[in-house]
Amino acid sequence: MTTPTSIVAPPILFEDGEALVIDKPAGLPVDRPRRGGPCLEDYLDALRLGFQRRPAPVHRLDTDTSGCLLLARNPKALKRFNKAFEERLVAKTYLAILDMEPAQGTGTIDLALAKISSAEKGWRMIAAKKGKPAISHWELLQVISEGDRRRSLIRFRPETGRTHQLRVHALQGLGCALLGDPVYGPKRGQNTGAARTMLHAETIAVERAGKPPIQAFAPFPEDFACAGLSAPEVPGFEPADG
Incomplete structure (x- = not known):
């Protein structure tokens, strides 16, 4: 398949013999959309980088979410990384903007x-006592003022990895949907001041027996800076530019 020219190939943030971490751009789906169009699969051949096999994504990020995405370079590594996710041994942080x-x-x-799902609204996630456990830690990094409005930069550290976890936790735990979220925020088409859901997978770390840990940091996105926020310091990584 020809790589789409409208999407910049994802930068590589970490590479060794069994793993790649790429900086997935916002707008690039991991899986092929039902309606067709570009997705991560279009770049997997290019991401072989001399290896016989194409790398495989270990986890998923929403189409709008940018940042760290872990790929396994062989089946044994994929199995180990999947187990690490299941056992909550993968440390991740995310940046989010709230109004x-x-x-x-x-x-x-x-x-x-x-x-839950309905014919009118499609499917979505909700907080439910009988649902799957989901835990997110958060800290406030920065607040800016725009008249009577406040805009915040939040760092999330999820313990679990449920679908739409941070998006629902922001809405029902903090009382405000992520800026630009078309599902849990204002109705699609309303002006939110953002072209996408403002969520960025900032860091990922995976411990490995007998090997150095996988550690990767995805730089502060340009559209976050355009929203008026500044790049925060990230413990264990070089300070971000800008």
Whole structure:
């Protein structure tokens, strides 16, 4: 398949014999959309980088979400990385923008999630007592003022990896959907001041027995800076530019 010319190939943030971490751009689906169009699969041949096999994504990021995406370069590594995710041994942080200022500076959101669907609205996740456990820690990094409005930069550290976890936890745990979220925020088509859901997979770290850990950091996105926020310091990584 020909690589689409409208999408910039994802930069590589980490590489060794069993793993790649790429900086997935916002707007690039991991899986092929039902309606067709570009997706990560279009770049897997180019990401072989001399290896016989194409790398395989270990986890998923929403189409709008940018940042760290882990790929396994062989089946054994894929199996080990999947097990690490299942056992909650993968550490991740995400940056998000909210059009509000939380009352506190840090906190933990413990809301189980379940999937619902309807003909009118399609499917979505909701907080439900009988849902799957979902836990997210968060901290407030920055607040800017725009008249009477406040805009916040939040760092999330999820313990679990449920579908749409941070998007639902932001809405029902902090009281405000992520900026630009068309599902959990304002209705699609309304002006939110953002071209996408403002969520960025900032870091990922995976411990490995007998090998150095996988560690990767995805630089602060340009559209986050255009929204008025500044790149925060990331413990364990070089300070971000800008």
